Amino acid sequence: MKQWLVTLVHFGVQEALSCLFPVLIFVSLALTQLFALPQRYDWMLVICLLIQWGMYRSGLETRTEIALISLFHLIGLIMELYKVHMGSWSYPEYAWTKIGGVPLYSGFLYASVASYIMQAWKRLQLSIQHWPSLLLVIPLGMLIYANFFTHHFLPDMRWILMALLVLVFWPTSVYFTVNKQRYRMPLLLAFLLIGFFIWLAENIATYFHAWAYPQQLQSWHPVSPDKISSWFLFVLLALFIISPMKQAKRYTYKPG
Incomplete structure (x- = not known):
């Protein structure tokens, strides 16, 4: 029992350290609202840039990882521009740094x-076994990203894509190390859990007015649990992009 508790605490610490960037963002959102900073979206941009600079200078992130994070910033920004244009959610506060x-x-x-994924990969010494062929992964990644846009005017393929992901990734497992012990988890379960915790974080973010869904403009309401499936798809999309870099950098990786 004692060994189990030590392992759980160790795992929690490593996960918390892996979440440093998102945690600092949420703390900053809370503080900028608490102190009612004017044009807080502008302050948030400065804070996020300082966090990234600090993580790079401290050695927590490499140049390659910063480049990948910048790529995800661009991917997310393109999605935000489209979603806000379509009325999916909004950023009601004034800011100079708005486009x-x-x-x-x-x-x-x-x-x-x-x-988070890159930090967890290093801290928990992740490896993936039975990774599917790129001939399957690349088209799936493209369809997942495209569906975030096309479901506004075409049938939503979210559940079809999730069924395809289950079919393709059912044999895939992720291995990780906690307190010098090696553990295995089905990859789909791992990223469903990540999607769930991102959904919880999304509820916190909207509570602190990071953005607002239409039903939250008058008063705050919890974000629909349907968003867990969206985050599940996005996290897998992130893995599709990150895993080749980890393989090229000779991190522990076991192709199927």
């Missing part, structure tokens, strides 16, 4: 997901 109704700091919310 098309979207504050530039918002891309860091997506980049923080990539930061």
